[in-house]
Amino acid sequence: MRVLVTGASGLLGREVARLLVREGHAVATFQRHPSGVDGATDFCGPVTDDAAVRGAVQGAEGIIHLAAKVSFTGPAAEFDEVNVEGTRRLLRSARAAGVRDVVFVSSPSVANSGAAIAGLGAEPADPEHAHGDYSRTKAEAELLALAADAPEFRVAAVRPHIVWGPGDTQLVERVLARASRRRLPLLDAGGALIDTTYVDNAASAIVAALHRMEHIHGRALVVSNGEPRPVGELLAGICAAGGVPAPSWTLPGGVARAAGAVVEKLWTWAGRKEEPPMTRFLAEQLSTGHWFDQRETRQLLNWTPAVSLDDGLARLAEHYRSWSAAEVHRS
């Protein structure tokens, strides 16, 4: 199959593209910078560029759309432009180009209004109640993607929950950086039960989705490892893998959420580019339980995660061991 992967320079996108290459598909990628995926043809450009998008989708039979603005801060218009309009543009071009299948990679946060989630499936995306610009715009994009689903133009949404792995800058590096400076608190007692997705599993689920469009088009599926853990234990596991001390002080979740909201505003107002130390979204993610019913997902995708949480942590540890060895070697 000829498959276009957008956003293949990110952690997950790259893994998806590599997996498709390994499976023997003709893989093209589309993002602003070269993907670095061996065996794939890179198209470079932003999803905000009509012509670039039209060029990239030409000849593709399937598209996996990961390109998005993933951040906790920034002007709302940027999120709208990339996540909503970018998706709209891609869908339009894809349909015009005769593409058959589109997998829209989404996030469980599109249906999360901030309350704890215990064992639910994929609830409908809800832009009105989603917290933060990222979730809001992903929710809008998912709705319009699924609305485009048709027998000859099949669209499905896959929502991997908290993807992490070696090289992950979103969660792992942030946790390690802050924990090493002892600036990572446990929110409440660190008891929030949280499911996550090891990057290889997220990639294989997304690829499985492309193969199972017949069964899943028109729907959204949450994907996770199916191994929920209390967040304190999870963070301790990541810290242990990265060789830094685990968080040992706690902060009430309510305080963190309030502080996060303030910090977010200040950061945006000050126009700072680097990610803020705490955001409301992050505080929510780390202080409320989120874990999902995976039974239907696994059955529909005919897929099970190949890498367990503990295996994933072991790989992470291996990654940091070799990385620090390399550092030592360089110095």
Next chain:
Amino acid sequence: MHGCWFRAEHGHGGNRLVATSWPGFDPEWSRTIDVWSTSAVDAPGTVRRWHLLDNGAQLSHHGPAPAGTLLCVHGNPTWSYLWRSLLAAGSDPAHPWRVVAVDQLDMGYSERTGTFRRLADRINDLGDLTDALGLDGPVVTVGHDWGGVISLGWALAHPQHVTGVVLTNTAVHQPSDSAIPPALRIALHPAVHPWGTTTSDAFLRVTHSLANPPLPADIRKAYMAPYRGARRRAGVGNFVADIPADASHPSFPALNRVAEGLRELKVPALMLWGPRDPIFSDRYLKDLTSRLPHADVHRFEGAGHLVAEDRNIARPVFEWLAVHGGANGSDSPTVEATPTGSQGLKNGTEREPAGFRPLWDLLGEQAAGPAGGDTAIAEMAPDGTAARPLSWQQLQKTIVDVAAGLREAGVGPGSRVSLMVPPGVDLTVALYACLRLGAVVVVADAGLGTRGLSRAVKGTTPDFLIGIDKALAAASVLGWPGRRISVRDLPAARRRILGVEISLDVLARRGAGVGEDQPTHPVDPTAPAAVLFTSGSTGPAKGVLYTHRQLAAMRDTVAETFGIRSGARLVAGFAPFALLGPALGAVSVTPAMDVTSPRTLTARALADAAAAIDATVVFASPAALRNVLVTRDGVSGAGHKALQGIELLLSAGAPIPEPLLAELQRLLPQASLHTPYGMTEALPVTDISFEQIQAAAAESAAGTVAGAGNGVCVGTPVHGVRVAVVPLAADGTAPGSHPVTEAGVTGEILVSAAHVKETYDRLWLTQRESTSLPGWHRTGDVGHFDGAGRLWVEGRLAHVVTAPGAVVTPVGAEQAIERLDCVRMAAIAGVGPAGTQAVVAVVETVPPTRKAGPAAPQLAGRVRKAALEAGVNVSAVLAVPAQPTDIRHNAKIDRTRLSRWASRVLAGGRPGDP
């Protein structure tokens, strides 16, 4: 159906149905009908317009022919909306019944007549209506509150139609010796009545507030809808004013006719009761059951006056109809074949097999035999001496005397006597005296906790309460029913305060000499003899009713299984078995301890008790034995010698870990240690010795016996007991009907034995569920057999966790986790929706954790690994300073509470304590 608009076809007297959004209400049911009134209050030729809910049309459209008609009559101040769940259930093609729920005149959406309709009018009104409706075929009446009386009045007037009666919180009789409930007294007070019931909507509001849990706003609105405005509430006020508070009231004769007529009503009856009712409390239920002794009764513990709102009553009603309703109604042979309630317990003498020996048989034999002068019973004083020893002859005589005295005082066959006396001589005497009289002893122990105990006592509505001072004081404070009898003589002032009529001592003196002369009246083996209580660790404690034959069978099973015969000498430190001592012909002594707290039994007290009678047998609970081990250093040389004479130790109620048994064995070197398995409903079921436990553990570890492992090995069924399991399904229930005994198949454990309980007391639905497989008692425990025929218990059915792709029974993983040296007690619980639950391990650590909450990562890792070795994938590990356990066994963890707490913590909340 929600959010519907409809209106009546007319606007008669302003009773127009308004725009509605009433939950559970189907406008298709609503109809009006004009009826000629023949009631005395109306002039001849008067026509009254009725509103009613009727699913008849709905059924005839798309249902099979209904089995009969439910005629539902609401009370004051509700309306037919009360019965919507029955209407919906009646329209279900699985069990089609026409349901006619009327709005009484001046009530609901029926006509406001401007008359004062008294009880006799209302009964007649209902007859006018059913004539107009042309009801034929079997009719089962359903009534609530004063609608109950009216429905019964109709039933008595229509014997040709009525095939059953269903009653919910109602009353037909105000006992002359007691006042009407204070709440009604207030409503009737002239200063309150017009304002409280008519001018304002206070009476409505108060009634609606009785719902538990509280009614949602939209349902409250629906109840209020027909009563907006004082003009529409005249009926509410008149209804209250028509309550006959005494014999001079105009409606008293009508009420009395119904009350007395009931005794002749032979059709099946079902009573569904919410005991948390300030008006129609348990005493009215008791009065009703005395008039309809064959009635099936289910008390919904925790439910109140509006029981139809508080609980799903449609399910029990339709299950009951399936047994008792239908075309042949009272002629149905199942009524005779399936004795339920107390109906089956009486008049069953023809079923008596040869060889029934009442519980006290051996006691009498011993008294008459050569050992008659030897000590039969004693209790230990705190100083280590035996107090109040009675010989077999003395014990026998005291029992006979007290029985005679009790008879004089009014205790007779079927009387319920609550015994609130700690185990010892007095309890033994009172118990056997009552049994000889055919009275039903109610034995609720303090191990239920004050609240549980109070609930249990009230629920059984004893006629008499025999208690120690403390119990009598509690009875006064908590309003326990029953005429009070103290154990000892009390000063007159104290007697007055506690409302005590007489003492056991006085009864014994009065009965002395009388007892011997009176012929021993033959006991009916199928008559109820005792109500015992479950521990209440899985919901409110349930009363469990035994017949005389079943008690005798329990005695015989214990005798056969453990070889306890006449001449055995036992230390009775555990109530259920303790009472069996005299029945077994065994000498028994109660150790000095606070029986309400098993952990107060010290090694020294045990040794003293053993020394006092040269004991050969010890009964003690696991919690008591733990404390015995803790205090073993206090045993003297003589004490050790006495303990060396123990040949048999029996401990029931909870399993004892092997290391503890090993320590006990060192303390009781000659004793065979047995931990039988059973429950309040059947004791014992299986038995296992320490050696057998060790063998089972070794075989489980070696994997040499198929199915060995994953649970507590409780051994093999004892004498006369059959055990099987119904396999578990993926959803964690045991829906099958085919009992199996194959090795390795996990399912709900079933027991069949002569000593299985007769029924749950006033829990018709529970009893039905527990006997849904004919011939078996469903224990609610889960487990499996191994290849050697041993039973392994894996936990409670209600505690099974349904993780994705795995049904997890808790005990196997808990045992594995408890083998960690840092864990004292572990509980496996599930959070999240059934079928995709996350498995949580809650551990009580050694030393106890300071704060309850998520376990430290290292501990979590160890616990997770241990559980995984038992095949269970644990998502979260939580640590608590102490597990919430029951009082009686101090071993059964309150899982419901634990799960709720775990859900809260894992959702990200602040932990607090479970």
